[in-house]
Amino acid sequence: MKPKKIGDTKFQLAINRAQDDDEATYKVVLSNEAGSCDSEASLTVRKPAPKVEELKLLKGLNDQTLTEKQPLILSVTVAGKPASVRWYKNGQELTPTDRRCFTGDEQTGRFACEIPSAGVDDAGVYKVILSNEKGDIESEATVKVNAAKPKEESPTFLSPLEDVEVPEGDNLTLKCRVTGLPAPEIKWEKDGVPLAASERITMRSLLDGTLTLRILDCVKADMGRYAVVATNEAGSQRSDCKVDVVEPKIDHSAPKFVIPLSSASAPEGKSVTFDVKVRGYPVPELKWTRDGVPIEFDARTKLEDMSDGRWKLTINDVNSADAGQISCVASNEVGKDECSAALRIQPGRDKRKPDDEPYAPRWNVPLWDRRIPEHQTMSIECHVDAKPRADIRWTRDGEPLEAGDRVELTYTPDGKCRLVITDFTSADA
Structure with a gap:
C-alpha cells in the first residue's frame, strides 16, 4: 500500500493484490498554511467467482429389490457441485413428503432419496438429474417392492x-x-x-x-x-x-292330513289309487267311506300301510258302482281330521288327457305346522306337481323370503321344495 502524487493536484493510494483485510474506509487529508480539507471512501474487496467444475458421476443409482416396510435408499456420488438436484419416479418429479426425504452433502458429493418404510406402491423406475452451468448428469434404477409375507x-x-x-x-x-x-x-x-x-x-x-x-x-x-x-x-x-x-319327545297332537286325498278318474276295468299321509299322536285310526257308507276291503279293494303315516287305498277293476265321494277320517284321543275326493268312472275306453297336456300346479306333499326348538336348524319340505314346471316362491307372513347366510332354498326337477333356516329363533316364527 503506497500513496503517490500523480499530478499537481492529484494524489493516489495504490493497493496491489487487494485482500480481505484491505477492506475498510479510507480517508485523505490535504492541508497548507491556509487550512485543510479531507475526503473518504469505503473499499469493498470482491472475491472472484469460483471456478465451476463439470459434474462427473462417481457412483450411480443401483437397481433394488426389497420387501414391504424395509427402508429404500437411492443415492449417487458426484464430483463437482450441482446447482440443482431433481428426483423422478416413472417420469413424474418427486417432492419431499412425510414418508420421503432428500439429502445432499456437497463436501462428499453424496445425494440421496430416502423412504424409511417402503410400500408396494413405491416400486417403479427412479431417476436423478444433477445440473450446474457446465451441464447435466443423470442416473436411473428400477426398484421392486414385494408384499410382506403375513405373520403366521x-x-x-x-x-x-x-x-x-x-x-x-x-x-x-x-x-x-x-x-x-x-x-x-x-x-x-x-x-x-x-x-x-x-x-x-x-x-x-x-x-x-x-x-x-x-x-x-x-x-x-x-x-x-x-x-x-x-x-x-x-x-x-x-x-x-x-x-x-x-329318543324324540312326542307331544300328543290331533290328526292332520299332510297329504290329503286327491280326486281321481279311471276308465271302467282299470285300477285307481288314493294316497294319504296323516300325522298325529297317538297314531290315528282311519275310517274310509264312499258317499258316507263304510268301504269294505276285499281282494278288489285293498288298504296298505306304507309306514310313517302313509296309507294307500287301491280299487282294482273299477266299475260305475265305485264312483262317488271317497272320504277318510283320522281320529285319536286328541281330535280328528277329514279329507275327501271325488272318484269318477269313465265308461268304455280310456279317455284321459295325453301325458304331455299342461296342467296347473298341485301339491303332492303340502307344508304342515312345525314346532322347532330355539337355536336349532329348521327344515321344511313340500312337493309340487305341475306342467310346465311351476315357479316357486317362499313367503313369511306375506313377505318374500330370500336365500341368505342362514336361509337355504332348494328346488329339484321332481318338484321337491326345501327351506332350511339355521339357528332358528322366535323372530323366525
Missing part, C-alpha cells in the same frame, strides 16, 4: 365344539370358531373317519372363522365323537365333542 399364527379355537344331545329325526348343528394366519384348512371327522358333504350333511366356513356342520334328520347311526381339524403352515389344532341321538 397357528390355528386357535376361540369357541370350541360342545357336547350335544339331539332328538332322533331332528337336525344337528355343530358350531365353533377358529382363527389362524393364513386361514386354516378345515376337515371334519366322525369317530376318526373323515366326513364328506352329502344331501344330509353340509359344512360351512365363514370369513370370521365360524365353522358349522349340519346334519338333517338325525338317526341313531349319527351318534358318536365329532371333531374338526384346522391346519395351516404354522400348525394344527382340533376340537371335538360328543353327539348323542336320543
Whole structure:
C-alpha cells in the first residue's frame, strides 16, 4: 500500500493484490498554511467467482429389490457441485413428503432419496438429474417392492365344539370358531373317519372363522365323537365333542292330513289309487267311506300301510258302482281330521288327457305346522306337481323370503321344495 502524487493536484493510494483485510474506509487529508480539507471512501474487496467444475458421476443409482416396510435408499456420488438436484419416479418429479426425504452433502458429493418404510406402491423406475452451468448428469434404477409375507399364527379355537344331545329325526348343528394366519384348512371327522358333504350333511366356513356342520334328520347311526381339524403352515389344532341321538319327545297332537286325498278318474276295468299321509299322536285310526257308507276291503279293494303315516287305498277293476265321494277320517284321543275326493268312472275306453297336456300346479306333499326348538336348524319340505314346471316362491307372513347366510332354498326337477333356516329363533316364527 503506497500513496503517490500523480499530478499537481492529484494524489493516489495504490493497493496491489487487494485482500480481505484491505477492506475498510479510507480517508485523505490535504492541508497548507491556509487550512485543510479531507475526503473518504469505503473499499469493498470482491472475491472472484469460483471456478465451476463439470459434474462427473462417481457412483450411480443401483437397481433394488426389497420387501414391504424395509427402508429404500437411492443415492449417487458426484464430483463437482450441482446447482440443482431433481428426483423422478416413472417420469413424474418427486417432492419431499412425510414418508420421503432428500439429502445432499456437497463436501462428499453424496445425494440421496430416502423412504424409511417402503410400500408396494413405491416400486417403479427412479431417476436423478444433477445440473450446474457446465451441464447435466443423470442416473436411473428400477426398484421392486414385494408384499410382506403375513405373520403366521397357528390355528386357535376361540369357541370350541360342545357336547350335544339331539332328538332322533331332528337336525344337528355343530358350531365353533377358529382363527389362524393364513386361514386354516378345515376337515371334519366322525369317530376318526373323515366326513364328506352329502344331501344330509353340509359344512360351512365363514370369513370370521365360524365353522358349522349340519346334519338333517338325525338317526341313531349319527351318534358318536365329532371333531374338526384346522391346519395351516404354522400348525394344527382340533376340537371335538360328543353327539348323542336320543329318543324324540312326542307331544300328543290331533290328526292332520299332510297329504290329503286327491280326486281321481279311471276308465271302467282299470285300477285307481288314493294316497294319504296323516300325522298325529297317538297314531290315528282311519275310517274310509264312499258317499258316507263304510268301504269294505276285499281282494278288489285293498288298504296298505306304507309306514310313517302313509296309507294307500287301491280299487282294482273299477266299475260305475265305485264312483262317488271317497272320504277318510283320522281320529285319536286328541281330535280328528277329514279329507275327501271325488272318484269318477269313465265308461268304455280310456279317455284321459295325453301325458304331455299342461296342467296347473298341485301339491303332492303340502307344508304342515312345525314346532322347532330355539337355536336349532329348521327344515321344511313340500312337493309340487305341475306342467310346465311351476315357479316357486317362499313367503313369511306375506313377505318374500330370500336365500341368505342362514336361509337355504332348494328346488329339484321332481318338484321337491326345501327351506332350511339355521339357528332358528322366535323372530323366525
